Amino acid sequence: MPPPTQIPIPLFASTQLTLLAEEHAAEVSSSKLASTAASVSPLTRRTLQATGYALTGLILSQCRTGLGGRVVGEFAPDPAVASDENRAADGTPRLGAHGIRVGDVVRVSDVAGTGKKAGGKDKEKEKDAEKGGPEGVVTRTGDRAVWIAFGRPGGGGMSKEDDEAVEELWGKKLWAIKLANDVTYRRMRQTMEKMDKMTETDYTHFMRVAFGHTTPLEPDTEACGPVEFIDPTLNDSQKDAIRFALGSRDIALIHGPPGTGKTHTLIELILQLVQRKKRILVCGPSNVSVDNIVERLAPKKVPVVRIGHPARLLPSVLEHSLEVLTQTSDAGAIVKDIRKEIDEKQASIRKTRSGRERRGIYDDLKLLRKEFRQRESKCVDNLVRESSVVLATLHGAGGHQLKNQKFDVVIIDEASQALEAQCWISLLGAEKVVLAGDHLQLPPTVKSTGQKSKDNTSKGEKKTDTNADIETLNGVSLERTLFDRLLALHGAGIKRMLTTQYRMHEKIMRFPSGELYEGKLIASDAVKARLLVDLPYEVGGTDDTQEPLVFWDTQGGDFPEKAEDEISKKGALLGDSKSNEMEAMVVARHVDNLIDAGVRPESIAVITPYNGQLALLSRMLREKYPGLELGSVDGFQGREKEAVVVSLVRSNAEHEVGFLGEKRRLNVAMTRPKRHLCICGDSETISHGSSFLKHWMEFLEENADLRYPDAGDLL
Numbered sequence: 001m002p003p004p005t006q007i008p009i010p011l012f013a014s015t016q017l018t019l020l021a022e023e024h025a026a027e028v029s030s031s032k033l034a035s036t037a038a039s040v041s042p043l044t045r046r047t048l049q050a051t052g053y054a055l056t057g058l059i060l061s062q063c064r065t066g067l068g069g070r071v072v073g074e075f076a077p078d079p080a081v082a083s084d085e086n087r088a089a090d091g092t093p094r095l096g097a098h099g100i101r102v103g104d105v106v107r108v109s110d111v112a113g114t115g116k117k118a119g120g121k122d123k124e125k126e127k128d129a130e131k132g133g134p135e136g137v138v139t140r141t142g143d144r145a146v147w148i149a150f151g152r153p154g155g156g157g158m159s160k161e162d163d164e165a166v167e168e169l170w171g172k173k174l175w176a177i178k179l180a181n182d183v184t185y186r187r188m189r190q191t192m193e194k195m196d197k198m199t200e201t202d203y204t205h206f207m208r209v210a211f212g213h214t215t216p217l218e219p220d221t222e223a224c225g226p227v228e229f230i231d232p233t234l235n236d237s238q239k240d241a242i243r244f245a246l247g248s249r250d251i252a253l254i255h256g257p258p259g260t261g262k263t264h265t266l267i268e269l270i271l272q273l274v275q276r277k278k279r280i281l282v283c284g285p286s287n288v289s290v291d292n293i294v295e296r297l298a299p300k301k302v303p304v305v306r307i308g309h310p311a312r313l314l315p316s317v318l319e320h321s322l323e324v325l326t327q328t329s330d331a332g333a334i335v336k337d338i339r340k341e342i343d344e345k346q347a348s349i350r351k352t353r354s355g356r357e358r359r360g361i362y363d364d365l366k367l368l369r370k371e372f373r374q375r376e377s378k379c380v381d382n383l384v385r386e387s388s389v390v391l392a393t394l395h396g397a398g399g400h401q402l403k404n405q406k407f408d409v410v411i412i413d414e415a416s417q418a419l420e421a422q423c424w425i426s427l428l429g430a431e432k433v434v435l436a437g438d439h440l441q442l443p444p445t446v447k448s449t450g451q452k453s454k455d456n457t458s459k460g461e462k463k464t465d466t467n468a469d470i471e472t473l474n475g476v477s478l479e480r481t482l483f484d485r486l487l488a489l490h491g492a493g494i495k496r497m498l499t500t501q502y503r504m505h506e507k508i509m510r511f512p513s514g515e516l517y518e519g520k521l522i523a524s525d526a527v528k529a530r531l532l533v534d535l536p537y538e539v540g541g542t543d544d545t546q547e548p549l550v551f552w553d554t555q556g557g558d559f560p561e562k563a564e565d566e567i568s569k570k571g572a573l574l575g576d577s578k579s580n581e582m583e584a585m586v587v588a589r590h591v592d593n594l595i596d597a598g599v600r601p602e603s604i605a606v607i608t609p610y611n612g613q614l615a616l617l618s619r620m621l622r623e624k625y626p627g628l629e630l631g632s633v634d635g636f637q638g639r640e641k642e643a644v645v646v647s648l649v650r651s652n653a654e655h656e657v658g659f660l661g662e663k664r665r666l667n668v669a670m671t672r673p674k675r676h677l678c679i680c681g682d683s684e685t686i687s688h689g690s691s692f693l694k695h696w697m698e699f700l701e702e703n704a705d706l707r708y709p710d711a712g713d714l715l
């Protein structure tokens with residue numbers, strides 16, 4: 001008899017494929033503008049630029065061969081169309097305001113249309129013409145130019161078609177549009193398709209554990225030998241987690257509540273594994289999560305290789321990037337000559353008038369690139385093979401560079417921020433896996449409505465067919481993370497929790513610890529009594545700066561919420577949001593008081609779960625205090641500030657709390673501050689939302705410095 005929680009792997013994979021397709025469709029429809037971008041009017045182009053999606057009025061001013069043999073184009077403002085306001089005093093044109101950023105994937109097109117018409121026979125060219133221009137990643141932006149490395153991330157560098165398409169851009173009036181980056185989706189789909197086709201004999205032990213076909217093996221603490229910790233500052237829960245992860249034979253979860261040094265612990269774990277001659281693949285859902293580890297690991301003198309498009313990496317980790325190493329390391333010498341040859345050929349195209357000669361050069365370039373790729377791939381293989389630690393994003397782990405690589409351990413940081421399908425890209429061949437995360441903070445954002453968990457929707461929940469399937473799959477959904485699912489499947493025995501936190505004042509920590517972390521969190525001595533008045537710069541002692549926890553309770557009906565149809569500035573309808581103007585005034589008053597006492601705006605964040613309220617607060621505070629950080633709760637996950645003011649918004653006679661009912665969201669909101677947390681909200685409405693909210697309101701009434709704003713006073 002199989003255990004009751006056993007999940008058939010093909011069923012899991014096919015359900016994920018359906019859910020992923022729905023999610024992709026939802027994403028594509030929200031960036032629809034980009035997909036129809038081939039034939040747009042000048043007005044639409046300008047609107048797209050104003051809303052951060054495009055950059056228009058460009059010409060190609062230079063080309064050179066950059067990292068990985070990619071052509072890097074420099075795009076300057078077209079002097080013929082630059083307006084007066086977009087010119088320097090000496091008349092040189094500048095790029096207007098735009099939202100194109102380093103790391104964005106863009107397509108560069110001729111404003112006059114989609115470029116050449118392709119013959120019906122040539123399917124590839126036809127597709128190219130439909131696409132409307134070559135695609136690449138922005139590597140630099142400046143006042144007078146943007147630089148784009150052609151070849152999509154994950155696309156394996158430049159192709160002959162890319163070469164020709166870039167050449168086509170010379171002398172044309174151009175514009176660049178931001179594209180949805182669908183590499184992650186593609187890789188997840190490929191992985192699920194692979195899983196769907198696997199048979200019993202293909203399954204690794206780890207896969208069988210992950211789907212409940214077997215139970216995890218007992219950790220082997222003896223095999224890893226005595227542990228001599230390298231970092232003397234590690235606390236006991238961190239040491240315990242490291243010992244556990246070293247001894248585990250298939251799965252270890254490191255549960256890191258806010259501020260408990262999850263990454264700190266992973267660094268030591270990696271060093272310990274390296275000492276034991278293990279090869280490790282370290283992944284995270286975002287480039288920043290991976291770079292964060294590279295930055296901390298690099299000073300430890302461990303040979304590391306970071307895989308990923310250089311334009312998307314932090315400058316501080318570039319020297320460890322695979323593409324840079326292929327140029328700078330000894331192994332990279334074999335690709336150097338050929339790069340030079342490609343450059344020379346490329347330059348000769350522009351001097352050639354005859355079409356036949358040009359075609360000849362393109363053919364040569366194609367051969368040279370092929371040779372380049374072969375040599376590069378050999379060099380890449382050597383570099384990766386010689387590195388004990390390889391780091392990549394989860395989707396990056398699905399690239400050709402890691403195709404035949406075996407690792408002893410796969411570590412995923414921020415695992416509770418990654419979709420399960422995304423994790424499997426790095427896990428198909430894994431024998432031993434360490435996941436670090438906190439399933440009690442927010443999971444990754446999911447757009448398609450069929451996927452949302454009940455708590456996360458502001459409206460009533462309708463049961464869809466997908467939900468029904470999910471039930472038969474023991475809670476597998478897109479939003480349910482691998483971390484969470486494994487914990488539910490195998491119980492707390494597979495995890496170790498870090499318990500000392502290095503962020504919050506003890507009073508700020510007390511409620512989340514008691515309600516969500518079994519009362520196990522301990523505030524480290526260095527932080528447990530820190531107040532704003534103790535900041536290392538001059539701050540006056542006031543009721544606010546000497547108090548870690550303030551609650552402005554707006555109960556009584558004078559601070560009602562307002563529903564608004566929110567049209568975002570991007571022109572897409574985001575659904576109804578809520579705002580609360582009177583409450584926003586309380587927030588603004590509190591911020592004024594903190595700043596009057598000497599707290600710097602840069603030390604304060606104002607966060608709210610509702611975009612409607614965020615817009616309102618931005619209008620009230622952004623110009624007045626440019627350094628103040630304003631954001632959504634979801635967007636602030638992973639961040640911290642000395643003082644955080646939270647605007648809860650909901651205040652209505654029906655006691656509806658919408659997505660405040662999601663305790664993981666509130667957990668994120670209340671665990672961001674170090675020294676001061678101020679909550680603004682209506683205890684009457686909120687305490688009716690859930691037992692968690694009721695407990696919270698009771699806690700605040702008993703423990704916070706309780707204040708009742710006077711509506712008349714604010715107006």
Ligand SMILES: Nc1ncnc2c1ncn2[C@@H]1O[C@H](COP(=O)(O)OP(=O)(O)OP(=O)(O)O)[C@@H](O)[C@H]1O
Nearest residue numbers: 233234235256257258259260261262263264502638
């Ligand atoms: N044992 C320790 N002794 C002293 N400080 C520590 C210790 N462990 C972690 N810290 C400090 O705690 C802070 C948080 O650590 P880290 O960035 O590793 O945490 P994290 O859990 O990954 O973060 P997050 O809460 O954002 O997920 C850092 O400033 C780190 O230096």
